[in-house]
Amino acid sequence: MMETIAASRCPQCGWVVTPPVRICPRHPVEMTPLELSGYGYIVSYTTLTAAPEGFKPPLHIAIVELPGGARIFCHGKETRALRIGRRVAIEQTDGIFYFASLGIADRVSLFWKRRGAAPERTRDAVKSALKRFFSSPTDAAPSAQPPAEPAQKGTNSADTEHPPAAKK
């Protein structure tokens, strides 16, 4: 089983965004809830050496595009070997999304780096590690329709960061 991510879909234009929001950012129309599979490809990433209050540097942040076209912000263990277009799994620990091919040791360390401490988070971390160990990304079929191309002025599909070789 792969992580599922809460999202919402516009009944008018089919656009999917995450986290779910009440009204489609493109139209004043109420969105309907939807769940997405927790994998995608890296759109961009950075490492902050000066992290804002509440975070410990270095802070690794990535934007990942999920099946269906929704993009998500997530944290990661490191960005050193990362490339735009790389396929990653999304793991949710304590309500925070992480991009990963992460080992158990990495995940435990990530967990301890978050501010504060709560015992139940250890259970979550172990659970998500086991889940990853017993599943492979190829098992999961995209649960949403193909990426909805926005008909925005000034942009077109050739202008996006979609790497053609991203999905191997």
Place this chain on the structure above:
Amino acid sequence: MRDVWIAAAAMTRFGRRSESLDDLIADAALEALREADCQPDALVVTAMAPEEFVGEGNLASHVGTYLGLSHLPGIRVETATSSGAAALYAGLALIASGLHNRVLVVGGEKMTHVSTPRVSEIISRVIDPHERSYGATMPALAALVTRAALAKGLITETDMARVAVKNHANGARNPYAHFQQPVTLEEVMSSRMIADPLRLRHCCPISDGAAAILLTCDPTGLKLAGMGQGSDYLAVRYRKSLTGFQATQAAAKAAFKMAGFGPERVQVAEIHDAFAPFEILALEDTGLFPPGKATKAVQNGEVTLEGRLPVNPSGGLKARGHALAATGIAQVVELAWQLTGRAVGRQVNARVGLAHSIGGMATNNWVTLVEQVA
């Protein structure tokens, strides 16, 4: 719609200033009023976050009273880091519509007395709350944009550094600039990493300062020829493309439409280079250079003071500094000075200038065109 003209343009030196926000604004405003030799009949005031930085609200009345202009109708305008440009737009609208004849537009920000982490936190509030909850700061979002542009081959790390070197060189000739020392390519490329791949010397400083422009319906020879606004989703994750700003493209289109001419007539530009790579992206988004040509222009010196199209003769946000709401007005002050031969030490030969201002992470952008028609 009536034509709108610039009667006076003034600003304070940007940098770490000991004066209060009130006095910075007063210095710029009084200088503009002296220069124009006429009285405004309305006041447009802007500061991005005076409630946070200096603890003042009700800013239009606050500034109106401090300036002795509390009898005038006054409003405050705010669109994040492009607030200065938005205030000019309000002034333009008041005059073009015939509601008022002479509008004093003044903006300022005072923030160097506040600790840097606190300043970053206040500025970060212009970011989408979900993205902010993942630690996204302005440099972080700019780094995500820059990384994507590097990967697409739109820019190189050397080009980014060249922009910073050029703008510091210009700032060194501008007595109003925050940074008045040149830097070398090596200094930029070896400066401290802030948000990979952005280094300290790619980022604009935290500055204090104020700027003022008096707009009028009476022809002065210096015409506010066109202004356009472009907007985009607050959330960066909603955008299909990271490497061009739709808000800039829309703003430029609207500004050129109002002015009735195209980018080929622009001879000097003030670009919102809060992060050095943004200057290159903006040169293409505004239409000043065709797609893929801006890096060439940076490489072969076309955008230096001596080049075909000088960009950021003031030093830009990088070197003149970025006093948030003052910046959008200060850019147009620089254009006014350049077009009337008053840009001592950095004068270029130009009759048409373009200013480009980014609000938030390109959520509320402006393009302004100024033309010398005398």
